[in-house]
Each structure stands twice: as C-alpha cells, then as structure tokens.
Amino acid sequence: MKLESKLPDIGATIFTVMSKLANDHGAINLSQGFPDFACPAALVDEVTRAMREGHNQYPPMAGIEPLRQSITRKLRASYGIEVDPDAEVTVVSGATEGLYNAITAAIRPGDEAIIFDPAYDSYDPVILRFPEYATDWNEVEDRISPRTRLIIINSPHNPSGAILRASDMQALSEIANRHDLCIISDEVYEHIIFDGEEHQSVLRYPALRERSFAVFSFGKTYHATGWKVGYCVAPPALTAEYRKIHQFNTFTTCTPMQYALARFMENSAHHLDLPAFYQAKRDHLHRALQESRLRPLPCSGTYFQLFDYSAISREGDYEFAQRLTREHGVAVIPVSVFYGDRTDHKVVRVCFAKHEATLDRAAAILCRL
C-alpha cells in the first residue's frame, strides 16, 4: 500500500543525518545536542527505587502530585513566583510534546504564528540580526497581521546561544498586549546561562505570564535527554485547553521517571551548579580552539557554540559539515538548516556538552584545518 504523503518535503532531520554520518565514519559527534557524560547516579538510583516500589502503572494525566509540587517549589526559588501545581502545571513527554500541545491549543486553521529564524523549528520567520542574533522588535510588530495569534520565543536560544534580556521582555510584553497575542516560551535551557546573566522567564512578568505557555525540559537540566520528560506552566484557563490536547496526545508521561525527578530535584545544588559547569566547558572549548581559524560567535547560554568557518573554506555550510565529518572525523551541524530559506552565513554549531577530553580530541583536529 502506498500512502499519499502529508509531508512530501520533509525528510530526516539534520540531527539524524549528521549523527548517522558521524557513526558511519567513526567521527567525534559534536552535532546532536546531548551530553556524552552520565546523568547523576543518584537520579538513576531513584528510578530503580521508584520501579521497585511499584510505580509502574499510568500516572495521573497532568503528572504525579509530588513532581508538580517539586516543580512549583523550584519555580518559587528560581523566579520568586507562586504557581498552582493543580491548575497550572502539566508534566509532558519532553519539551517536544510540550510545544506541540501548546501550538495545537493556541492556533486554529487560518491563524498566523510568528517565530524567529534561525530557530529550533521554522515557519514564517522574523530574522534575528546576524552575528548577535538579536531581535528587532519593530520588525516583529511589522509582521503582525489581524490573523496573528501567537509568538514563539526561545531563550537561551538554540542554535545561536543568544538570550533575551529584560528590555526584550518589556518590548515583547507591549507588543503582545497591543495585539492580544498568545506566547509560547521555550525555556528548556533556563539553567544553562553564562557570564552572570539571569534567565528572563516569561513567568517573571505578570503581563506576559497571563498569556503564556512556558515549556521546560528535565532532559537538558539533568543530563538525561533520552528520558523525554518536561513540563508546561500556563494560567488555569490556558492549562485547561492545553490538557485537552495532552490527554489525546501522549495522555501521560513515564511514571518512575516522574518519581525519580520529584525526589532528585528537591536538592537544588545540581541546577544551581549548571551555569558554572557549562561555562567552564564553553571556555575550555574556546581556549582549545584559540589557535584555529574558526571564529566563535557570542554565546550567552545553551550548550551550543557557533563558529564562523569562512577563514577556512568558502563552501556552503552543509557541504563543509559533511566534509568535516567524512574527511576529518568531527561532526557538527550546519546552521543554515535552522532557517526556513536556508540562509548560509558560513557558520556551524558545535555541542559542547561533552567531556573535556572529547572536546580536546576534536579541537586538535579542528586546529589543523
């Protein structure tokens, strides 16, 4: 039987392509965004304990009560806000599901959404200004039509490492109020932020919070990207709509992982150490590549560093990334794939969520280019 494709232009994502190429060529894989080090052993022990205690059946649709309680305590400590764990927090199967539910709840056929290019996923974009990847809020407002319902933001930002600051949040707030827009705020890298900068969650701003779905991922914070557990925080009326989608999408999220996270996250040391932990890796990578012809772009957050390779080659970023993997044994991501129109600034993305030894091995190769 042959199905008529609903998505004829969609192939495998660049992450799948580059990780496979890295495997095929035995290359050091700095392409896909995941750590090559273990998640905390105590967290793994908690999963085993939860399973042995018999937490192996369907949990409540919105997530287990202890995890929603732990999340609200962490939000209070991080952002000084009160959140209702029953009416405002939904545990989901990764931020990917978290974003899907929010987009599906917020927009109807014919509505428009604004997102920024480059972006983790793309459609009808506003271009972030290269090379700082700053947002031009006047351009954002120019793009708004009577049909615009939604703006999707992401800070710290994948792939650029740029962050939104208080002035950005102010500008966003004014625009969203003026045009009565819903906001989806992808905050999966909330704790991976550098140089003393503070993460500007939409939840800190009452005027934004009342119209926002804020989406988080435990995978990024606890070095466990394969667990696919995250959560969404939104006001009660928005959460009610959100849960209607969630219950027919995945319905629930892996029970023992929820118990393990609820217990482990009570100790805040892990996430409070994260900025210094990843900043040290970013700075290590910079030092290791100081003698190379790769030019690092500013990186204020996430575990991704962009490099301008134009002093090495004039070839397109896709070709460069492929050749680097095949011929030199280091896999990276071409940044053009994050643009709807494949804009190519001769920039590649390197994931530095790796052991320093891995970064050193890759840097030794890259310095010879």
Ligand SMILES: Cc1ncc(COP(=O)(O)O)c(C=O)c1O
């Ligand atoms: C910006 C951004 N949002 C969402 C996700 C997806 O998170 P999860 O693995 O929890 O689904 C990622 C993963 O790379 C990401 O970089």
